[in-house]
Amino acid sequence: xxxxxxxxxxxxxxxxxxxxxxxxxxxxxxxxxxxxxxxxxxxxxxxxxxxxxxxxxxxxxxxxxxxxxxxxxxxxxxxxxxxxxxxxxxxxxxxxxxxxxxxxxxxxxxxxxxxxxxxxxxxxxxxxxxxxxxxxxxxxxxxxxxxxxxxxxxxxxxxxxxxxxxxxxxxxxxxxxxxxxxxxxxxxxxxxxxxxxxxxxxxxxxxxxxxxxxxxxxxxxxxxxxxxxxxxxxxxxxxxxxxxxxxxxxxxxxxxxxxxxxxxxxxxxxxxxxxxxxxxxxxxxxxxxxxxxxxxxxxxxxxxxxxxxxxxxxxxxxxxxxxxxxxxxxxxxxxxxxx
Amino acid sequence: xxxxxxxxxxxxxxxxxxxxxxxxxxxxxxxxxxxxxxxxxxxxxxxxxxxxxxxxxxxxxxxxxxxxxxxxxxxxxxxxxxxxxxxxxxxxxxxxxxxxxxxxxxxxxxxxxxxxxxxxxx
Numbered sequence: 001x002x003x004x005x006x007x008x009x010x011x012x013x014x015x016x017x018x019x020x021x022x023x024x025x026x027x028x029x030x031x032x033x034x035x036x037x038x039x040x041x042x043x044x045x046x047x048x049x050x051x052x053x054x055x056x057x058x059x060x061x062x063x064x065x066x067x068x069x070x071x072x073x074x075x076x077x078x079x080x081x082x083x084x085x086x087x088x089x090x091x092x093x094x095x096x097x098x099x100x101x102x103x104x105x106x107x108x109x110x111x112x113x114x115x116x117x118x119x120x121x122x123x124x125x126x127x128x129x130x131x132x133x134x135x136x137x138x139x140x141x142x143x144x145x146x147x148x149x150x151x152x153x154x155x156x157x158x159x160x161x162x163x164x165x166x167x168x169x170x171x172x173x174x175x176x177x178x179x180x181x182x183x184x185x186x187x188x189x190x191x192x193x194x195x196x197x198x199x200x201x202x203x204x205x206x207x208x209x210x211x212x213x214x215x216x217x218x219x220x221x222x223x224x225x226x227x228x229x230x231x232x233x234x235x236x237x238x239x240x241x242x243x244x245x246x247x248x249x250x251x252x253x254x255x256x257x258x259x260x261x262x263x264x265x266x267x268x269x270x271x272x273x274x275x276x277x278x279x280x281x282x283x284x285x286x287x288x289x290x291x292x293x294x295x296x297x298x299x300x301x302x303x304x305x306x307x308x309x310x311x312x313x314x315x316x317x318x319x320x321x322x323x324x325x326x327x328x329x330x331x332x333x334x335x336x337x338x339x
Numbered sequence: 340x341x342x343x344x345x346x347x348x349x350x351x352x353x354x355x356x357x358x359x360x361x362x363x364x365x366x367x368x369x370x371x372x373x374x375x376x377x378x379x380x381x382x383x384x385x386x387x388x389x390x391x392x393x394x395x396x397x398x399x400x401x402x403x404x405x406x407x408x409x410x411x412x413x414x415x416x417x418x419x420x421x422x423x424x425x426x427x428x429x430x431x432x433x434x435x436x437x438x439x440x441x442x443x444x445x446x447x448x449x450x451x452x453x454x455x456x457x458x459x460x461x
Contacts, residue, residue, distance in 0.1 A: 035359050036449070043420070053393065253351065254355075256350070
């Protein structure tokens with residue numbers, strides 16, 4: 001009984017240890033994965049930002065804004081085409097009012113030329129002389145894109161226009177596909193990219209009414225926002241239940257605006273490791289009980305035989321005559337005191 | 340412990356690379372521009388330098404040239420997304436000017452870790 005109690009206590013500690021070990025493994029793997037994803041995504045975007053900065057410095061860009069002549073616009077378009085081709089993107093040049101004067105998609109039916117994007121934050125940031133970055137659904141295309149903008153300055157340093165690269169970032173989603181739930185979310189929790197395509201542009205947690213109205217008015221994620229996927233805002237290192245499974249949350253912020261990569265890692269392994277601990281404890285306990293049973297049965301048999309022989313001996317001792325037993329070889333095997 | 344100096348003007352990228360290398364057991368220092376990078380190099384004498392090539396102020400190419408003058412054997416890794424001529428030109432230039440390895444963005448971290456391990460062993 002004491003041995004069983006020791007096994008039960010040791011099993012409890014072993015099960016706890018295995019559960020913690022599984023948790024530490026999950027945390028370690030999850031942190032490594034979210035950092036790998038975050039570096040991949042942020043350097044993908046940083047590459048576009050580097051390119052737009054280079055594009056703004058091209059000697060063929062500013063003249064198109066200064067003269068607005070056909071030849072200068074043509075030169076600007078040829079530079080925009082080169083960057084568009086190198087970065088598989090749409091590149092366009094807006095004047096100081098936000099009107100597009102040259103664009104790599106100028107020959108397409110949904111050309112940006114002649115359209116104003118002065119309401120877009122990426123234009124407003126660059127018009128103030130700062131690099132701009134923005135994630136949004138395209139107003140014309142409806143596709144998810146990353147917009148990197150940079151001011152174009154004259155020789156006095158005055159901003160005379162803004163050059164922008166719009167990169168379709170659906171391809172990043174393929175990098176997420178090996179995880180059950182992996183998202184790129186906005187600071188407000190809108191899922192922009194998702195390993196589960198049906199969740200894209202839903203909010204990950206419920207939004208305040210004012211935030212919702214502001215987002216819809218900005219058209220950043222279209223004209224409407226779907227219901228929230230989970231009940232509360234998530235935090236790095238917490239756990240969450242989704243579609244009847246529990247997940248460990250890793251969240252890594254990838255830019256100064258607060259966009260982040262969220263990775264949900266299933267915690268099933270913790271239960272599995274604990275189950276192994278419980279089963280091992282039960283097995284050891286069962287084996288101890290079986291061996292105890294065998295030892296008890298053997299002791300009991302020996303006692304029965306001993307008692308049987310004792311009673312036989314007493315019976316023979318009680319006889320009036322001497323008794324002796326002889327085996328087939330003539331050897332004496334039994335001798336009472338009276339013989 | 341091997342010390343790595345990371346020079347990147349995007350603070351979030353510098354911070355994430357720092358976390359990754361620290362998890363692998365490296366000692367990491369981060370600079371956010373070329374001038375700060377050179378100052379830290381002189382103060383700390385790191386074993387490996389990883390630098391972005393497009394930086395405000397002192398460019399990554401210039402940093403590589405200065406580092407090479409300081410120490411011909413220092414392992415230097417350049418990384419970039421693009422350049423003024425075409426996306427690969429800066430990377431080719433960086434390698435020809437003395438970078439031991441160059442990486443085009445986006446960065447695949449396993450590849451970067453492997454090259455750092457290789458350079459450390461050389």
